[in-house]
Amino acid sequence: MSRRRGKSSLIGWVFLALLIGGVFYVFNSKMFERTSPTITLENNGYWNLRKPLKLVISDASGIKSYKVSLKTSAGETVLYNEYLIKYSDSISIDINPPRSAYAMNYKKIQVSVEVVDNSKWNMFEGNKAHDEFVLNIDKKRPKLSIVANSYKISKGGSAIVIFKVEDENLKDIYIKTNYGKKFKVTPFYKKGYYISLLAWPVREKTFKASVFADDIANNSSKAYIPLYLKNKPYKLSHIKISDRFLKGKIADLAYEFVETQGITDPLEQFKIINEDVRAKNEKLIHKITSKVPDEMISDFKVNKMYPLRNAQVVAHFGDHRMYSYSGEPLSESYHLGLDLASNSLAEIKPQNGGDVVYADYNGLYGNMPIINHGLGLYTLYGHCSSVTVNDGDTINDYDVVARTGKSGYAMGDHLHFGVLVQGIEVRPQEWMDSTWIKLNITNVIKDAKKLINRAG
Numbered sequence: 001m002s003r004r005r006g007k008s009s010l011i012g013w014v015f016l017a018l019l020i021g022g023v024f025y026v027f028n029s030k031m032f033e034r035t036s037p038t039i040t041l042e043n044n045g046y047w048n049l050r051k052p053l054k055l056v057i058s059d060a061s062g063i064k065s066y067k068v069s070l071k072t073s074a075g076e077t078v079l080y081n082e083y084l085i086k087y088s089d090s091i092s093i094d095i096n097p098p099r100s101a102y103a104m105n106y107k108k109i110q111v112s113v114e115v116v117d118n119s120k121w122n123m124f125e126g127n128k129a130h131d132e133f134v135l136n137i138d139k140k141r142p143k144l145s146i147v148a149n150s151y152k153i154s155k156g157g158s159a160i161v162i163f164k165v166e167d168e169n170l171k172d173i174y175i176k177t178n179y180g181k182k183f184k185v186t187p188f189y190k191k192g193y194y195i196s197l198l199a200w201p202v203r204e205k206t207f208k209a210s211v212f213a214d215d216i217a218n219n220s221s222k223a224y225i226p227l228y229l230k231n232k233p234y235k236l237s238h239i240k241i242s243d244r245f246l247k248g249k250i251a252d253l254a255y256e257f258v259e260t261q262g263i264t265d266p267l268e269q270f271k272i273i274n275e276d277v278r279a280k281n282e283k284l285i286h287k288i289t290s291k292v293p294d295e296m297i298s299d300f301k302v303n304k305m306y307p308l309r310n311a312q313v314v315a316h317f318g319d320h321r322m323y324s325y326s327g328e329p330l331s332e333s334y335h336l337g338l339d340l341a342s343n344s345l346a347e348i349k350p351q352n353g354g355d356v357v358y359a360d361y362n363g364l365y366g367n368m369p370i371i372n373h374g375l376g377l378y379t380l381y382g383h384c385s386s387v388t389v390n391d392g393d394t395i396n397d398y399d400v401v402a403r404t405g406k407s408g409y410a411m412g413d414h415l416h417f418g419v420l421v422q423g424i425e426v427r428p429q430e431w432m433d434s435t436w437i438k439l440n441i442t443n444v445i446k447d448a449k450k451l452i453n454r455a456g
């Protein structure tokens with residue numbers, strides 16, 4: 001008795017083990033997986049009915065079938081209804097809108113996606129997934145028009161533009177140039193209007209700029225800014241480096257800068273100072289002077305600049321300097337400001353107030369305050385002996401900000417006066433000329449306001 005019972009219980013145990021094993025197998029095999037397929041539709045809730053929508057469906061056991069349809073107020077259109085013969089665990093599908101949809105004025109389209117996988121789960125029917133995506137239809141490109149701009153721009157110079165953008169779902173507005181610079185824009189005067197200063201860098205052969213507007217649905221518009229280009233020649237000068245200069249100023253600077261530590265060859269020191277240190281100093285200046293206001297401005301006024309009384313120009317903006325030693329070319333640089341000299345330790349008084357955004361030492365530029373005058377316009381004062389303002393100060397027109405000197409890369413007491421537009425050095429002479437300011441900035445703003453007022 002006991003033996004037979006033992007035998008049958010053994011069979012029972014084996015059967016149970018097989019059953020558990022079978023169940024375990026079913027639960028863990030890919031063939032019987034129980035996870036629904038995943039559906040991913042790349043979208044941000046908007047569709048312009050031009051760019052295809054990217055749909056990705058995937059499943060560990062492979063996809064058996066899928067169906068994609070578009071639902072509108074007019075009904076349902078099936079775009080795909082496929083049964084897969086070949087195994088695939090991930091499929092990427094471009095959903096193109098039916099031609100008829102573009103002509104219709106649907107406000108919304110619903111994308112419906114149904115997927116069934118290859119699993120034997122669910123009585124061999126597989127796992128199902130079903131997703132609906134509601135997309136707002138926006139086929140309209142932003143409406144873009146130039147309201148007013150400076151008549152011309154000179155090589156190395158500045159200009160201004162005011163334009164209008166209309167779009168319900170506006171995402172991004174900017175100005176792009178032929179040389180890759182993107183100018184930021186500031187809301188101006190009334191809703192939908194924008195303003196920006198422009199700059200043609202002295203090192204660029206030509207200038208071309210267009211306004212770009214993009215909306216959330218990826219509709220975009222472009223408007224060319226019609227500026228008359230005025231080429232301006234700049235001086236190319238050949239400078240011979242003397243031993244006296246290397247042993248004097250260069251040795252002093254080399255002692256001071258991190259970049260020249262351990263370098264003993266004076267010519268190498270000069271090259272590093274003129275190229276690497278200069279690039280680093282300019283990079284900092286460009287970073288500080290790239291900001292524009294985000295808040296709407298109702299006007300932009302600027303006084304004729306003349307930071308140093310009774311000053312003589314001792315070096316011009318835009319000079320291309322080629323340095324040589326014993327007849328061998330050594331290095332080159334561009335002079336990106338206007339050098340003015342009067343008495344030693346003369347007071348520097350900007351005619352335009354603003355916010356002090358830097359008031360510290362900056363390598364070749366020596367002690368250097370930078371003032372933000374708004375709309376991306378900045379002025380910089382280099383080689384100062386002392387700076388009398390602090391970073392974060394707000395100054396009024398004609399406040400003293402510093403005294404001239406020869407700190408940094410300067411041989412005699414002078415002011416290196418720099419004007420920058422969104423991080424680009426421009427010709428200070430334009431901003432030192434009241435006629436230029438009137439014709440190219442003030443009148444353009446005035447005209448734009450008249451047109452905006454007339455538009456209501």
Ligand SMILES: [Zn+2]
Binds near residue numbers: 315335337338415
């Ligand atoms: Zn200078």
